Amino acid sequence: MENSNAFRYEGEKAWCPGCGDFAILSSVEKALTRAGKKPEEVLTVSGIGQAAKLPHYLKTNGFNGLHGRALPPAFGAKTANHRLTVIVTSGDGDVYGEGGNHFIHAIRRNTEMTLIVHNNQVYGLTKGQASPTSDKGMKTKLQPDGVILTPFNPLAVAIALGAPFVARSFSKEIDLTAELIGQAMECGGFALIDVLQPCVSFNKVNTYQWYQQRAYRLGPEHDPADRMKALAKAFEWDEKIPLGVIYKNPRPGYVATVIGDAKPLVERDVDMEKIKGLMARLY
Amino acid sequence: MPQTTLTLGGMAGQGLVTVSDLLLKLLARAGYRLLATQDYMSRVRGGHNFIQICIDADPVFAPQPAADILAALDRRSMDEHLRELTAGGIVLHDSDHTPPTVNGVRFAGVPMNRFANEAGNPVYANAVALGAIAALLEIGMAGVDALLREHFGKKGNEAVEKNIAAAQAGHRHIARYYAETTRPLQPVKQKTRMLINGAQAIGLGMMAGGLRFVSAYPMSPSTSIFNYVTANAAELGILSEQAEDEIAAVNMALGASAAGVRTAVTTSGGGLDLMAEGISLAGIAETPVVIANIMRPGPATGLPTRTGQEDLDLALNIGHGEFPRFVFAPGTAEEAFYTAIHAMNLADKYQVPVFLLGDQQLVDSYVTLDRFNAARVRFKNYLADPAKLPDPYKRYSLTPNGVSPRLPYGTPGARVMYDSHLHEEDGHITEDPGIVRAMVEKRFRKLKGMAKEPGAPTWYGAKKPLITLACWGTAYGAAREAVDALNGAGIKAGMAHFNRLAPFPSGEARALLAKKETLHTVEGNFTGQLARLLARETGIRTGVPVTRYDGRPITARFIIDRLKEVHGNGKFKRVSL
Numbered sequence: 001m002e003n004s005n006a007f008r009y010e011g012e013k014a015w016c017p018g019c020g021d022f023a024i025l026s027s028v029e030k031a032l033t034r035a036g037k038k039p040e041e042v043l044t045v046s047g048i049g050q051a052a053k054l055p056h057y058l059k060t061n062g063f064n065g066l067h068g069r070a071l072p073p074a075f076g077a078k079t080a081n082h083r084l085t086v087i088v089t090s091g092d093g094d095v096y097g098e099g100g101n102h103f104i105h106a107i108r109r110n111t112e113m114t115l116i117v118h119n120n121q122v123y124g125l126t127k128g129q130a131s132p133t134s135d136k137g138m139k140t141k142l143q144p145d146g147v148i149l150t151p152f153n154p155l156a157v158a159i160a161l162g163a164p165f166v167a168r169s170f171s172k173e174i175d176l177t178a179e180l181i182g183q184a185m186e187c188g189g190f191a192l193i194d195v196l197q198p199c200v201s202f203n204k205v206n207t208y209q210w211y212q213q214r215a216y217r218l219g220p221e222h223d224p225a226d227r228m229k230a231l232a233k234a235f236e237w238d239e240k241i242p243l244g245v246i247y248k249n250p251r252p253g254y255v256a257t258v259i260g261d262a263k264p265l266v267e268r269d270v271d272m273e274k275i276k277g278l279m280a281r282l283y
Numbered sequence: 284m285p286q287t288t289l290t291l292g293g294m295a296g297q298g299l300v301t302v303s304d305l306l307l308k309l310l311a312r313a314g315y316r317l318l319a320t321q322d323y324m325s326r327v328r329g330g331h332n333f334i335q336i337c338i339d340a341d342p343v344f345a346p347q348p349a350a351d352i353l354a355a356l357d358r359r360s361m362d363e364h365l366r367e368l369t370a371g372g373i374v375l376h377d378s379d380h381t382p383p384t385v386n387g388v389r390f391a392g393v394p395m396n397r398f399a400n401e402a403g404n405p406v407y408a409n410a411v412a413l414g415a416i417a418a419l420l421e422i423g424m425a426g427v428d429a430l431l432r433e434h435f436g437k438k439g440n441e442a443v444e445k446n447i448a449a450a451q452a453g454h455r456h457i458a459r460y461y462a463e464t465t466r467p468l469q470p471v472k473q474k475t476r477m478l479i480n481g482a483q484a485i486g487l488g489m490m491a492g493g494l495r496f497v498s499a500y501p502m503s504p505s506t507s508i509f510n511y512v513t514a515n516a517a518e519l520g521i522l523s524e525q526a527e528d529e530i531a532a533v534n535m536a537l538g539a540s541a542a543g544v545r546t547a548v549t550t551s552g553g554g555l556d557l558m559a560e561g562i563s564l565a566g567i568a569e570t571p572v573v574i575a576n577i578m579r580p581g582p583a584t585g586l587p588t589r590t591g592q593e594d595l596d597l598a599l600n601i602g603h604g605e606f607p608r609f610v611f612a613p614g615t616a617e618e619a620f621y622t623a624i625h626a627m628n629l630a631d632k633y634q635v636p637v638f639l640l641g642d643q644q645l646v647d648s649y650v651t652l653d654r655f656n657a658a659r660v661r662f663k664n665y666l667a668d669p670a671k672l673p674d675p676y677k678r679y680s681l682t683p684n685g686v687s688p689r690l691p692y693g694t695p696g697a698r699v700m701y702d703s704h705l706h707e708e709d710g711h712i713t714e715d716p717g718i719v720r721a722m723v724e725k726r727f728r729k730l731k732g733m734a735k736e737p738g739a740p741t742w743y744g745a746k747k748p749l750i751t752l753a754c755w756g757t758a759y760g761a762a763r764e765a766v767d768a769l770n771g772a773g774i775k776a777g778m779a780h781f782n783r784l785a786p787f788p789s790g791e792a793r794a795l796l797a798k799k800e801t802l803h804t805v806e807g808n809f810t811g812q813l814a815r816l817l818a819r820e821t822g823i824r825t826g827v828p829v830t831r832y833d834g835r836p837i838t839a840r841f842i843i844d845r846l847k848e849v850h851g852n853g854k855f856k857r858v859s860l
Binding site: 011014039040041043045048053055056059060061062063064065066069071072073074075076077078079080081083084101102104105258259262263265266268270271272274275276278279280282283 | 311312475476477478479483487490491492493495496498515518519520521522524526527528530531532533534535536537538539540541542543544546560561564568654655657660662691692693694695696697698699700701702703704710711712
């Protein structure tokens with residue numbers, strides 16, 4: 001373990017003992033260290049939830065905003081200063097529930113950033129209600145007869161929208177997650193990494209054992225460039241859950257398309273001559 | 284009252300805007316002062332839309348309740364506006380539509396459709412109307428000719444020549460058959476002016492104020508600001524993004540702002556509602572953002588394309604929890620330009636949300652103005668110099684004036700943390716009551732500086748008035764004209780206009796309005812929002828507010844009529860409007 005990594009926050013972390021968030025945090029630290037990033041070059045953005053506390057526990061720039069609203073400020077910051085490496089790290093309720101609309105349009109917008117979703121299939125911070133990814137039948141205080149809604153399939157949605165990089169990991173697989181984050185940061189567009197993660201306090205169904213019995217690593221026989229095969233993998237769930245790069249669809253990102261080689265917005269100055277030029281045209 | 288008021292009416296999709304744009308250019312280039320107010324329905328084709336153009340040698344501040352010339356491109360426009368004509372008024376209409384007989388109104392029938400078809404296509408009816416209107420105002424064809432060449436030039440020679448032929452036919456027809464039915468404009472000294480609407484004025488002000496990032500979701504009547512900025516974004520190095528909803532729009536802007544650029548969002552009532560939580564985030568995260576809210580009437584969808592001033596209470600209070608903010612409501616397009624610059628600067632200086640309230644009347648109305656004075660534009664970068672800050676950097680350091688030095692993301696050696704929770708000085712989440720108290724107090728210490736910024740209400744009219752009006756935003760024009768009319772009739776009147784509503788300039792308001800015997804607010808809402816604000820902030824009680832809430836602009840006549848209702852006819856008999 002790289003105990004001396006520049007991203008390590010030594011203070012108290014307000015997560016439950018045994019929470020998968022600790023492992024995901026380690027993966028993020030590892031990936032950033034391996035990529036040779038400096039803390040000041042990185043911005044971590046989150047919404048609200050247990051997972052969304054992560055920017056407080058990582059020594060990078062941070063934006064801990066509103067529930068469901070992690071992706072829009074990440075877009076704003078990335079386009080204002082595209083030299084930043086932007087990582088969005090938040091939960092399934094945050095990104096797939098409250099922020100579902102932004103999830104769809106962030107993939108369409110294809111801004112160069114990595115979205116890591118801590119997917120524990122339950123609401124943790126609000127103490128155990130169903131999330132968009134809860135399996136059918138899961139009983140909670142608000143779903144006393146079990147969840148009847150069809151679970152949201154983030155991977156299938158992302159593939160359908162043509163995301164450049166779609167991957168899945170399991171929180172315990174720290175190295176795999178770090179490796180996937182590394183690849184995601186290099187993919188040149190919007191990357192989704194859905195990280196399955198037990199909630200030791202509220203999810204009594206999808207436990208460590210539950211995931212471990214089902215999760216397997218995709219081998220070289222899987223071709224992530226094949227969209228239909230990727231979709232088939234995205235729908236594997238009840239018996240076997242694939243981990244690794246599910247889908248790859250390299251295409252130019254928003255910054256490359258809209259800003260290109262130009263200076264970051266934050267380095268640009270007001271040109272009063274141009275303002276005068278606009279006035280002259282109003283005649 | 285302006286020399287001549289012309290109402291141009293037709294269906295949506297009939298090309299009314301083209302005629303009006305060309306006519307406004309023609310008049311502006313001839314040196315006239317104009318105010319053109321648009322009245323349109325929330326539909327793309329059909330219905331009834333009109334544009335009222337007030338023409339004078341001096342600035343015109345308010346739309347008029349009557350017209351001297353009605354140019355009716357369809358039958359309905361003639362029927363709807365006939366009764367608004369002044370004595371001796373002229374109706375220009377298509378000869379196909381037989382006009383009714385009305386005393387004191389002159390009719391000028393032009394076979395618009397026939398001339399258009401003779402020119403080659405029914406679409407040229409607009410050019411026929413333009414030529415005919417020019418002739419009614421006794422403007423020669425030379426200017427029309429040049430304008431049509433400029434306007435249709437990029438569509439090719441055929442379009443140019445056919446439009447000119449159509450315009451000439453209309454012009455000639457008036458000259459030949461209605462030579463006595465004209466209303467010549469008095470010549471004015473020609474001067475180069477801008478022909479600008481409120482949307483352009485706000486957009487231009489934001490850009491002059493250093494705008495780098497704008498995000499919005501289209502919503503009438505705010506969209507025209509977004510359109511104008513976007514059209515010029517590439518040239519000015521601005522990034523413009525159409526967001527998936529208003530929630531995304533405001534949150535995008537906050538992210539960009541945290542990265543160190545000046546940002547704005549544009550929206551209208553319902554969109555502002557959706558931004559509420561984001562605005563609250565701007566409050567606690569101390570993230571600069573300018574929110575241009577262009578008001579339209581009604582809760583929910585209301586009247587999408589109409590005007591009103593119903594969102595003052597909303598702008599003053601939107602967002603849960605407590606945080607300081609600025610709220611501005613300029614009265615004219617010219618004021619809107621300088622206010623927008625001011626707003627961009629203040630957002631950055633105090634790291635607070637700044638509201639710029641406009642309305643449909645402001646953004647859609649064209650006026651002629653002298654070029655804005657670029658020398659008056661002061662751009663100052665309020666981002667901190669990292670070399671002068673202690674290490675480690677603390678985003679929310681407790682300072683005497685409440686403003687913490689702000690560094691953008693990416694500053695070498697600095698960790699910049701923005702947080703939506705109550706937080707420590709370095710942005711780290713906390714629940715410590717001592718730190719919480721210190722942070723709340725720090726944020727509100729900004730108010731002292733904010734209150735000292737320019738923003739006093741302005742006074743217009745008599746020094747010791749018998750009747751005093753108080754207004755905010757675009758009610759300015761009508762109130763000003765009402766004050767002129769009252770003073771003209773020997774009734775001493777004056778008015779205070781509030782551009783800044785938060786922090787409320789209480790001291791200045793008291794100085795202007797305390798002990799005024801007859802004091803009414805003039806507002807485009809039902810409940811009298813300024814009246815209540817004045818009472819709350821200064822203890823000053825106003826009389827029955829003069830309120831308009833039918834989606835139409837306030838006029839001076841509307842104000843005088845309401846004053847008559849309240850105080851009786853007697854005193855106002857001599858007021859002419």
